[in-house]
Amino acid sequence: MADQQHEWILRLGDDALVLAQRLSEWCSHGPALEEDIALSNIALDLLGQARALLTLAGQREGQGRDEDALAYFRTDREFRNALLVELPNGHFGDTIVRQMLFDQFAVLRYEALASQTVDLELAAIAAKALKEVRYHAAHSAQWVVRLGDGTEESHQRVQESLNVLWPYTAELFEDDAVSQACAEAGVLPLNGSFTARWTEQVRAILDEATLTCPESTALLTGGRSGKHTEHLSYMLAEMQVIQRTYPGAEW
Amino acid sequence: MTQEMDLNQRFEAYIASDQKIEAKDWMPDAYRKTLIRQISQHAHSEIIGMQPEGNWITRAPSLKRKSILLAKVQDEAGHGLYLYSAAETLGITRDEMLDALHTGKAKYSSIFNYPTLTWADMGAIGWLVDGAAIMNQVPLCKCSYGPYARAMVRVCKEESFHQRQGFQIMLNLSNGTPEQKEMAQDALNRWWWPSLMMFGPNDASSKHSEQSMRWKIKRFSNDELRQRFVDMTVPQAELLGLTVPDPDLKWNEATGHYDFGPIDWSEFEQVVAGNGPCNRERIETRVAAHENGAWVRDAAAAYAEKSAERASSQTSAA
Numbered sequence: 001m002a003d004q005q006h007e008w009i010l011r012l013g014d015d016a017l018v019l020a021q022r023l024s025e026w027c028s029h030g031p032a033l034e035e036d037i038a039l040s041n042i043a044l045d046l047l048g049q050a051r052a053l054l055t056l057a058g059q060r061e062g063q064g065r066d067e068d069a070l071a072y073f074r075t076d077r078e079f080r081n082a083l084l085v086e087l088p089n090g091h092f093g094d095t096i097v098r099q100m101l102f103d104q105f106a107v108l109r110y111e112a113l114a115s116q117t118v119d120l121e122l123a124a125i126a127a128k129a130l131k132e133v134r135y136h137a138a139h140s141a142q143w144v145v146r147l148g149d150g151t152e153e154s155h156q157r158v159q160e161s162l163n164v165l166w167p168y169t170a171e172l173f174e175d176d177a178v179s180q181a182c183a184e185a186g187v188l189p190l191n192g193s194f195t196a197r198w199t200e201q202v203r204a205i206l207d208e209a210t211l212t213c214p215e216s217t218a219l220l221t222g223g224r225s226g227k228h229t230e231h232l233s234y235m236l237a238e239m240q241v242i243q244r245t246y247p248g249a250e251w
Numbered sequence: 252m253t254q255e256m257d258l259n260q261r262f263e264a265y266i267a268s269d270q271k272i273e274a275k276d277w278m279p280d281a282y283r284k285t286l287i288r289q290i291s292q293h294a295h296s297e298i299i300g301m302q303p304e305g306n307w308i309t310r311a312p313s314l315k316r317k318s319i320l321l322a323k324v325q326d327e328a329g330h331g332l333y334l335y336s337a338a339e340t341l342g343i344t345r346d347e348m349l350d351a352l353h354t355g356k357a358k359y360s361s362i363f364n365y366p367t368l369t370w371a372d373m374g375a376i377g378w379l380v381d382g383a384a385i386m387n388q389v390p391l392c393k394c395s396y397g398p399y400a401r402a403m404v405r406v407c408k409e410e411s412f413h414q415r416q417g418f419q420i421m422l423n424l425s426n427g428t429p430e431q432k433e434m435a436q437d438a439l440n441r442w443w444w445p446s447l448m449m450f451g452p453n454d455a456s457s458k459h460s461e462q463s464m465r466w467k468i469k470r471f472s473n474d475e476l477r478q479r480f481v482d483m484t485v486p487q488a489e490l491l492g493l494t495v496p497d498p499d500l501k502w503n504e505a506t507g508h509y510d511f512g513p514i515d516w517s518e519f520e521q522v523v524a525g526n527g528p529c530n531r532e533r534i535e536t537r538v539a540a541h542e543n544g545a546w547v548r549d550a551a552a553a554y555a556e557k558s559a560e561r562a563s564s565q566t567s568a569a
């Protein structure tokens with residue numbers, strides 16, 4: 001159980017870290033100054049969550065790894081994030097649809113984590129994160145609606161984003177031995193238990209945005225066991241370059 | 252004619268008595284134009300200035316450093332916003348100002364046309380560039396134009412955090428491995444002279460200074476501010492154990508200031524003229540962001556319009 005707990009927290013931390021890294025790539029490239037600031041804000045929140053979660057994962061692992069050891073000295077095969085969050089940013093519509101799909105899931109997951117009483121350290125991190133991701137979820141949903149129900153061009157663009165990203169969403173709800181152990185311990189219900197509410201909420205947003213929910217049942221998965229897309233390794237090469245070039249230095 | 256003279260005299264007297272001019276007050280055209288030029292240039296500098304530091308966010312060497320740098324660059328975007336808003340009170344739109352930036356009609360601080368080559372540049376920029384910006388900007392908190400002065404109060408509060416985080420990076424590097432220390436020295440070598448140039452031409456050849464001083468848009472001369480910066484920074488470099496790249500630099504007992512060597516103004520003029528190492532990239536990146544975002548801004552505008560229509564047809568139906 002102890003091993004699997006560490007593994008579970010890593011999944012949460014890596015989701016936050018990898019998405020934060022992607023969003024920070026937007027800095028000074030946003031469609032308007034206000035949106036540049038908003039995306040940086042979300043990236044900062046996620047980075048804060050990642051730091052708290054990776055620190056906790058390192059403590060639970062008990063091998064002396066801190067947040068930076070985990071962020072900078074693991075390979076892509078050792079990262080545990082869902083594939084959705086590592087996908088390249090694409091255009092603003094791609095980024096915002098990815099964000100909406102993830103935010104809706106993150107809210108449900110943090111709600112459950114914040115209200116359990118088995119792992120109080122994790123509950124405290126989740127309670128703080130929950131306030132943040134609720135704001136993110138409102139922001140990304142609002143943008144999906146604006147773009148979906150904006151111009152003909154924006155509608156087409158985000159419908160296409162949605163079609164491309166949809167097959168990556170099912171992975172969020174997959175369960176395996178790790179998530180089952182966590183559910184049995186009472187830390188978090190099975191991922192599958194979030195499917196219905198997530199689907200309902202996402203459909204409501206898509207309806208308001210006049211977008212069509214894809215029918216695709218394709219399932220692109222592998223992140224939780226370290227089998228990622230080709231994109232992650234490039235992201236890590238960039239993120240880890242200084243630490244790996246000057247091992248042992250303090251910054 | 253006489254009425255105009257009256258207004259002018261009252262305006263000058265008002266400023267002389269240290270009162271603030273507000274957006275709706277009468278002001279001479281030249282005052283308005285000077286302010287628009289200065290405030291928009293300042294806003295553009297904040298926005299373009301995001302790029303050299305943004306360049307290292309994804310590669311920051313620790314999660315803590317990443318988070319501090321991201322917050323810093325985000326602040327600069329916020330400064331751009333406050334300043335564009337302050338300029339808008341003078342009767343120009345943000346779109347017009349951005350257009351002037353994108354077409355090369357408007358200037359921004361030349362310092363941002365230098366490349367950031369190593370992580371130490373994040374330290375040097377915070378320490379020196381934000382440090383020089385503070386020197387320039389603190390007096391602007393008392394500038395005669397109210398909206399600008401108030402924007403600068405908010406900006407300056409954040410700038411001191413920027414300078415501290417830069418100095419902290421330099422301190423860590425200076426106390427680090429030999430490679431890190433070398434990185435820090437190299438960054439100081441490259442950023443020192445461009446930082447001194449941030450204060451603008453020598454007083455003798457500065458074309459806007461005199462009137463701006465009278466109008467209290469400017470409170471100290473370029474050379475005064477530059478000297479203050481040198482006096483403040485040299486002891487800090489000593490604290491870091493780094494060498495300022497100026498063989499003529501020495502303490503002058505008689506004046507109580509540091510003497511320093513001549514600035515290579517031909518380099519400054521080259522960079523201002525658009526021939527710096529990164530002028531083209533900076534503008535291209537800015538223009539690309541703007542153009543790639545056009546469909547997003549259009550969509551937001553179209554959606555806002557539709558929503559307003561729906562709201563008004565609902566109220567009229569009710």
Ligand SMILES: [Fe+2]
Pocket residue numbers: 297326327330406410
């Ligand atoms: Fe700034």
Ligand SMILES: [Fe+2]
Pocket residue numbers: 296297330384
């Ligand atoms: Fe500034």
Ligand SMILES: [Fe+2]
Pocket residue numbers: 327381384409410413
């Ligand atoms: Fe700054």
